[in-house]
Amino acid sequence: MSGNWKFIKLAYRQGVLIPLFSSSVAGLLIITPILVVLFRSFTTARLGVSVGVSIENYLRVFTDPQILPMISNSIVYAAGSAILGTGLGAMLAWIVARTNTPGKALVELMPLYPILMPPIMKNIAWILLLAPRAGILNSFLRESLGIQEQVFNAFSLSAMIWVFGLACVPLGYLFLLPVFLSFDPSLEESAYIAGSKPMHTMLRITFPLAIPAFLSAFVLNFLRGLRSFETPVLQGSPAGIDVFVSKVYDSMSVEYNPGLATAYSSILVFMSIVTLLFYVRATRFSERYATITGKGYRVKVIDIGKWKYVTFLAVFAYFLVGIAIPFLVLIVVSLIPYYDYETFTKFPANIDISNYYRVMHHPSFVSGLYNSLTLSLTIAVVTVLAGIVMAFTIYRTKVYGGKVFEFIGTMPLAFPPLVLSLGLIIVIIGTPLYNTLWALGVGLFVAYFPYALRNASGSIVNIHKELDEAAWVHGARWRHVFFKVTLPLLKPSVAGALFYIFIEAIRNIDVAVLLVAPGNEYGPVTLFEYFRVGQWAEAAAGGVIYLIILISAVSVAKLVFHIKFSL
Amino acid sequence: MAILKVEGLGKTYKDLRALDDVSFEFEKGILSILGPSGCGKTTLLRCVAGLEVPEEGSIYIDEKVQTGISQGIFVPPYSREIGFVFQNYALWPHMTVYSNVAFGLKLRKLQEGEVKKKVLSALDLVGLQRLEGRYPSQLSGGQQQRVALARSVVMEPRLILLDEPLSNLDAKLREEMRVELKKLIRKVGISAVYVTHDQEEAFVISDTVIVMDRGRILQYATPDEIYNQPANQFVASFIGRSALVDGKLVTVDAENCLVAIPEFDNASLVGAAPKGGAAGDPCKVVLRTAEIKLSSKRFEQKDNVLEGHMLSRDYRGGLTDHRIQVGSKEIVVTSHKLCPMISIDEDGGKIFLHIDRSAISVIVERRPPAP
Numbered sequence: 001m002s003g004n005w006k007f008i009k010l011a012y013r014q015g016v017l018i019p020l021f022s023s024s025v026a027g028l029l030i031i032t033p034i035l036v037v038l039f040r041s042f043t044t045a046r047l048g049v050s051v052g053v054s055i056e057n058y059l060r061v062f063t064d065p066q067i068l069p070m071i072s073n074s075i076v077y078a079a080g081s082a083i084l085g086t087g088l089g090a091m092l093a094w095i096v097a098r099t100n101t102p103g104k105a106l107v108e109l110m111p112l113y114p115i116l117m118p119p120i121m122k123n124i125a126w127i128l129l130l131a132p133r134a135g136i137l138n139s140f141l142r143e144s145l146g147i148q149e150q151v152f153n154a155f156s157l158s159a160m161i162w163v164f165g166l167a168c169v170p171l172g173y174l175f176l177l178p179v180f181l182s183f184d185p186s187l188e189e190s191a192y193i194a195g196s197k198p199m200h201t202m203l204r205i206t207f208p209l210a211i212p213a214f215l216s217a218f219v220l221n222f223l224r225g226l227r228s229f230e231t232p233v234l235q236g237s238p239a240g241i242d243v244f245v246s247k248v249y250d251s252m253s254v255e256y257n258p259g260l261a262t263a264y265s266s267i268l269v270f271m272s273i274v275t276l277l278f279y280v281r282a283t284r285f286s287e288r289y290a291t292i293t294g295k296g297y298r299v300k301v302i303d304i305g306k307w308k309y310v311t312f313l314a315v316f317a318y319f320l321v322g323i324a325i326p327f328l329v330l331i332v333v334s335l336i337p338y339y340d341y342e343t344f345t346k347f348p349a350n351i352d353i354s355n356y357y358r359v360m361h362h363p364s365f366v367s368g369l370y371n372s373l374t375l376s377l378t379i380a381v382v383t384v385l386a387g388i389v390m391a392f393t394i395y396r397t398k399v400y401g402g403k404v405f406e407f408i409g410t411m412p413l414a415f416p417p418l419v420l421s422l423g424l425i426i427v428i429i430g431t432p433l434y435n436t437l438w439a440l441g442v443g444l445f446v447a448y449f450p451y452a453l454r455n456a457s458g459s460i461v462n463i464h465k466e467l468d469e470a471a472w473v474h475g476a477r478w479r480h481v482f483f484k485v486t487l488p489l490l491k492p493s494v495a496g497a498l499f500y501i502f503i504e505a506i507r508n509i510d511v512a513v514l515l516v517a518p519g520n521e522y523g524p525v526t527l528f529e530y531f532r533v534g535q536w537a538e539a540a541a542g543g544v545i546y547l548i549i550l551i552s553a554v555s556v557a558k559l560v561f562h563i564k565f566s567l
Numbered sequence: 568m569a570i571l572k573v574e575g576l577g578k579t580y581k582d583l584r585a586l587d588d589v590s591f592e593f594e595k596g597i598l599s600i601l602g603p604s605g606c607g608k609t610t611l612l613r614c615v616a617g618l619e620v621p622e623e624g625s626i627y628i629d630e631k632v633q634t635g636i637s638q639g640i641f642v643p644p645y646s647r648e649i650g651f652v653f654q655n656y657a658l659w660p661h662m663t664v665y666s667n668v669a670f671g672l673k674l675r676k677l678q679e680g681e682v683k684k685k686v687l688s689a690l691d692l693v694g695l696q697r698l699e700g701r702y703p704s705q706l707s708g709g710q711q712q713r714v715a716l717a718r719s720v721v722m723e724p725r726l727i728l729l730d731e732p733l734s735n736l737d738a739k740l741r742e743e744m745r746v747e748l749k750k751l752i753r754k755v756g757i758s759a760v761y762v763t764h765d766q767e768e769a770f771v772i773s774d775t776v777i778v779m780d781r782g783r784i785l786q787y788a789t790p791d792e793i794y795n796q797p798a799n800q801f802v803a804s805f806i807g808r809s810a811l812v813d814g815k816l817v818t819v820d821a822e823n824c825l826v827a828i829p830e831f832d833n834a835s836l837v838g839a840a841p842k843g844g845a846a847g848d849p850c851k852v853v854l855r856t857a858e859i860k861l862s863s864k865r866f867e868q869k870d871n872v873l874e875g876h877m878l879s880r881d882y883r884g885g886l887t888d889h890r891i892q893v894g895s896k897e898i899v900v901t902s903h904k905l906c907p908m909i910s911i912d913e914d915g916g917k918i919f920l921h922i923d924r925s926a927i928s929v930i931v932e933r934r935p936p937a938p
Contacts, residue, residue, distance in 0.1 A: 466657035469618050472644040473651040474671035474722060484670070488661045 019478065023393040026386045027408040030446050033423030034415055037269070040262045040426050057263035066242060073157065074243040074271070077232070078225025080161035085168020086218045090176040090210070092169070092318060097180035098206075099304050101311040113323050115170050116550050118507035120524060121543040123234045124531055125326035126163045128333055128540075130154035136329065139341035155239035164231045166322050168221040175217035179210045198302055215282040223275045226268065227416035229510035234531065244268040245510075248418055252514055258426055265419040272414045330547075334540035355541035365542055368521035373549070375437060375522075376505035379444045380498050386445075387452025388494065391460045392486060396468055397478075409453040417447045417510040425514055435517035443511045448501045455497040456490065463489050499557045503550060568630060570595050570726055570758045571615065576624035578610060578782075585610040586621060587782035597752055599761045599769035602779035603805065608762045611779070612728050615760065616651050617644035629725050650719025650727035650757070654734060656711045658703035664690070664714050665699035671722045689721035690714075693751065708736050709744060716748070720755050727752070727759040733768065745771050766806050770794070778802050796839075797928055803853040810898040814852040814929070816844055826852055826929055831894040836871050837924055844931030851930045858926035859900045861889060866921045877916035891918060 061067065095101050096108055114122070129136050130152040141147040153159060183206065191201045232246040242250075244264055251261035304311065335351050336343050343350065359365050390409055394402040412420060421443045428434050433442075467489070471481045487494075512522040523546065531539040569592040576589040585607045600608040613619040615626055617633065620641060626634040628649065633642045658667050668689055672682045690699055693713035703711055712732060719727050732748070733741045749772045752759045763769050769776050770790040778786045778793060778801075786798040797803035804811055814826035817835060824840045827833050836852065844850060866872050875893035889900045900920070 464655060464657060466653040466655060467659055469616075469644075470651065470653060470657035470659070470718075471670070472618065473616050473647070473649060473728075474718065475645045475674045476670070477643075477645055480674060485659055489659075491661075 019389050019393040019397055019482075022386070023390040023405050026390055026449070027405055029442060030412060030449060031408050032427055033420050033446060034411060035423075036426050037262050037265050037415070037419055037423040040258060040423075057259045058266075060260060061263045061267065070242050070244060070247065073236070073241055074226060077157060077160055077164070077236075077243055078222045080157075081164035081168050081225045082218050082221035084161060084165030085221050086172035086175075086214060088165070088318065089169045089172020089174075089217065090214055092315065093173050093176035093180055095311045095315060097177060098302055099308060099311055100301050101304075101308050101315065103312065114167065116503075116547070116554060117323075117326070118524060118543065118546055118550070119167060119228070119230045120234070120507070120509060120528055120531070121330060121547065122163055122167060122326055123230050124536065124539055124543060125329045126159070127154045127235065128329050128339065128536065129325070130159055134340060136341060136344060143341065153239075155235055155241075157236075157241055160231050160235045160241070163235065164225060164228055168224065169318070169322060171221055171224075172214075172217045175213050175220075176210060179213045180206075183209070202302075212282065216279065219275060219279045219282050223272060223279065226272055226275065227418075227510075229416075229418055229513070230528070234528075244271070245416060245418055248416075248422065249513070252422065258422065261422055262426075265416075265422060269415055269419060272416065276414050327547075330540045330543055333537055334544045336537065339536045339540075355537045356545070359538050359541045359545070362526075362538075364518075364521045365523065365526045367519075368516075368523035368526040369545070371437060371440075371521060372506050372508075372523040375441055375444065376502050376508075379441055379448065379505050380502040382441075383445050383448050383452045383501055384456070384494055384497050387449060387454075387456040387497070388460075388487070388490060389482075390453055391456035392482060395457065395460050396465070396481075396486070406453075406457075410450050412446050413450045417443075417508070418514065420446050421511045421514045435520060437520050440512055440515045440520065440522060443515050444505050444508060447508075447511045448505060451501060451504075452497055455493055455500075459490050459493040460486070495557075495561055499553070503553065506550070506553075507546060569593055569627070570629055571598075571760065572627040572630075573611075573615070574625045574627075576611065576614060576621050576626070578607075578614065578619065578621045584782045586614070586624075589624070589779075589782070589784055591777060591784060591787055593758070593760070593775070595758045596774035597749070597759045597761060597772055599763060599773035599776045600779060601763060601766060601769040601776050601805075604764055606779045607782040608764075608779050609730055610782075612730055612760060612762050615726075616649060616728055617642060617647050648722070648725050650722055650724040652712075652715045652719055652727065652729040652732045654731045656703075656715040656732075656735075658711055658714055658718075660703055662702075663699065664695065664701050664703070664706070667703070667714060668699075668718045668721050670718070685721050686717075689717040692720065692755070693717045709740050712736065712744065716751065720751075720757070724757060727757050729759060729761045731763055732761075734763075734765075741768070748772065778805065780805075795925070795928065796842075797853060797930065799930055799932060800851050800853075803851070803928060803930065808856050808899075808901060810854045810856050810896075812852050812854070812896060814850050816841075816846050816848045816850055816929070816931070818846055819844060823924075824929055826850060828852060828894075830896040831873055834873055834894070836922060836927055838927035838929045839924065841929040841931045844929075848931055851932065853928040853930065854898070854922055855926045855928075856898060856900045858923060860921040860923075861891075861900060861902060862919050862921070863917070865919055868921060871922045871924065871927075873920040873922065875918055875920060877918050889918075891920065893920065 064070075096104060127135070130138070131154045132138060132150045132152070135152060135154060137152050138150050141151055187209065188201050188205055191205045192198075196204065227245065229245055229249070232241075232243045233249055235241075236243060237246050237250070244267060248261045248264045248268065251257050251264060332344065332347050333339050334355050335353065336347055337350065337352050337354060387409075390405055394405050415423075424439060424443050424446070425434075428439050433439050463486070467485055468481050471485045476484065507524050508522075509524045509528055512525045513528065516522050516525050523542070527539050527542045527546075530536075530542065571593040573592075574590050576586045577584075578586040583605075587607075589607070589611060600611060602608045610619060614621045614634065615628075621634065621636060623636050624634075625632060625636065625638075628647065632638070632640055633647055634640065659670070662670070665686055668686045669682050672685060677685075686699070687696075690696060693716055695710060695713050695717065698706070698710065703714065706714065712735075715732070729748075733744050736744060745768050752772075761769070761772055763772075773790065776786075776788065776790055776793055777784055778798075780801050786793055786802050788796075788798075793802060794806055797806060800811065803809060812828050812830050814828045814836075817825040817827050819825075819840055822840055823837055824844075825835050825837055827835045838852070841850060860866075873893050875891040875898075878890040878892055878897065880890070881888040886901050886903060889902065891898055891900055
């Protein structure tokens with residue numbers, strides 16, 4: 001015991017007790033809902049009633065005749081979107097980085113614009129376009145070309161893959177662009193000297209060397225597919241195409257059976273963990289390839305001749321389907337009195353802002369909008385600060401068990417946000433926290449903490465340790481070191497993380513959907529509900545309002561604070 | 568009264584013994600800690616600063632205990648009143664030169680006017696007048712070095728610790744800076760501990776030198792003593808250019824000794840008497856090759872002359888390396904100018920070497936008693 005006491009005294013003298021304590025609180029917040037999900041999946045009772053251990057939930061899950069189709073749906077959906085998105089993203093990255101496609105300056109940032117559009121907006125736009133009977137495209141084919149069959153079906157696995165796949169493009173693009181941009185030219189030059197022609201060199205040298213980055217992006221997109229909420233619930237569930245996320249949601253929203261929901265969650269978590277392990281492997285693999293040395297190479301742009309018009313068309317086509325069309329559809333639908341194809345075709349003669357009027361006078365949207373703004377701002381600040389404190393504890397204080405903090409802080413990545421909020425509900429039911437904004441805040445904190453931690457760790461590791469130590473020996477205590485040296489040096493990356501978490505949190509649905517309650521609305525969830533009950537035009541109007549907020553936030557970030565965005 | 572006292576310091580990293588029962592006392596002036604990389608010198612310095620906690624032992628600064636493992640005492644670095652100059656200077660890039668130097672003073676809650684006076688006079692001292700508004704990235708390496716020094720000096724510490732402060736500068740600047748650094752430290756009158764792996768630097772800067780290897784102190788003496796009377800083989804080979812051969816003591820008296828060297832066809836050399844050792848003992852003989860004289864004709868002296876064959880010559884500009892075969896051993900003698908009269912072809916490249924008594928150290932290594 002005296003040894004422990006000495007250790008604590010030493011820790012105090014080294015000035016690490018406060019960061020250690022703060023990190024422990026954050027760690028506890030994160031680990032509690034996670035453990036509860038796993039624990040509750042083995043119990044019988046409903047919420048609030050005393051519990052007994054059983055595997056009844058798992059029996060029910062595994063004897064469900066739907067279990068096999070569910071597994072295959074989940075995998076096909078996630079893998080399909082990941083392939084589509086990463087492939088398209090990689091192609092765009094190559095076009096931008098290595099070809100003489102005209103108008104590249106314009107194209108360069110284009111693949112990133114979709115990040116701005118809240119996921120649910122994309123679903124709404126594409127459902128409007130592809131819905132079986134009333135959808136714009138099918139109606140057009142029927143009315144104008146007389147084709148009676150419904151060619152498109154928004155409520156199908158392929159439509160789900162299409163919509164979520166497009167959402168995966170930015171990540172693929174961001175992962176591959178640096179590979180193509182900072183590629184060591186001598187690797188290609190030595191192939192030329194060996195007698196290989198440019199196209200052949202592309203296929204045999206350039207593309208194979210990009211495989212590790214492609215794999216990393218693919219696995220990450222696959223994980224996002226497993227976790228995604230909006231697409232399966234809005235496009236899958238209506239057609240009976242169930243994946244695990246939608247099943248968890250149904251268990252709670254239809255049956256209100258947390259035991260069953262946690263059992264489904266456990267399988268989902270298991271799949272996520274396996275995927276994450278693959279991701280770790282993939283990134284290690286790519287480190288071994290290490291084609292990027294950090295030297296500022298001047299990448300050679302390849303003249304692809306006539307093909308440059310083809311690549312230009314490809315980029316333009318992506319711009320249309322990825323950004324322009326969904327965006328226009330949303331705006332048009334939000335500006336007509338109600339949605340059906342006939343009213344839609346009369347645009348712009350029938351412009352009317354009654355949807356905006358109705359939405360802005362709907363108490364649950366207005367309070368939800370207000371809540372989402374204030375809460376996501378607060379959460380962004382709190383999460384980023386907590387992330388920095390924990391990274392500081394792990395890397396800058398000589399505390400034993402820094403690895404444990406790192407593990408706990410990264411853990412929520414393996415847990416789909418819906419599952420985290422499920423765990424949180426089970427923890428707080430019966431406490432004063434239940435049905436409050438605080439609960440929602442904690443949920444968002446836990447869900448976004450890994451991003452904050454990863455961001456802060458990456459930057460702290462890059463700051464020379466001597467800068468801290470110099471402050472120590474010149475009379476600074478930990479709070480001086482933290483506030484005068486570490487924090488100011490972290491400022492650029494802190495600002496980026498702050499905006500990223502703000503943008504993600506303000507449009508969040510999958511954490512909030514289980515935690516909202518009458519009186520504690522959250523804007524995006526309100527839109528989600530509108531859409532589920534068929535008020536498509538109002539949902540579009542609300543979506544456009546969010547879009548305007550997000551675009552102004554990002555413009556402010558870019559123009560006023562000069563913040564660079566990355567994932 | 569010792570400014571720094573270290574007793575029985577020990578620290579292990581995984582399976583590396585970084586510090587092994589390190590003890591010494593340092594009165595005042597400038598002390599260098601010299602050794603190859605990984606010898607534990609930086610760990611020792613960081614323990615003194617309180618940046619590392621040793622596993623055993625104690626550290627006293629100005630007779631006051633700072634680290635005392637057995638008593639459970641650890642004074643944190645911010646209370647040790649020391650200065651520390653880091654290898655990469657560790658200037659805070661987001662602060663101006665002025666703010667960097669003023670950082671510690673402001674933490675002491677000094678008045679603004681007094682802070683300003685002290686900072687400016689410290690910058691004046693290191694020759695950086697009018698640069699206080701610059702950021703570290705706008706300074707040259709040498710200037711950054713001075714800022715780091717000013718930042719330490721301005722705190723009026725009891726002791727300044729310097730961790731290879733010149734190793735990031737280019738060779739020419741390094742030679743200038745080490746002289747200037749010495750002047751500066753003398754001028755402010757604060758004792759300093761200086762860590763380096765460069766023997767010349769250590770000799771130029773310091774009053775006393777500690778040579779370390781594998782976490783142990785091998786010799787603690789003045790530069791002159793270390794050069795002329797290396798305590799053991801490692802010190803001898805680490806200090807300056809030298810050739811090392813095995814020998815056998817033939818006779819030993821109070822001042823001199825005669826050693827026979829089998830590798831030189833049993834030629835014998837006269838050197839200063841070693842510490843300990845009697846006739847018949849095996850020993851190591853260190854020849855400081857820079858002090859060997861070469862000639863193609865016989866020297867007038869009889870003693871300490873060897874005969875060899877010139878194998879090749881490598882012209883290095885001001886210096887020339889002569890590779891010479893003496894007996895079964897090849898040695899490299901560096902002379903300050905090409906000896907014009909020696910030609911390799913003539914007379915089979917025969918050459919005579921005169922090794923002055925002062926260029927020879929004889930070391931009798933005390934063997935650990937047999938188990």
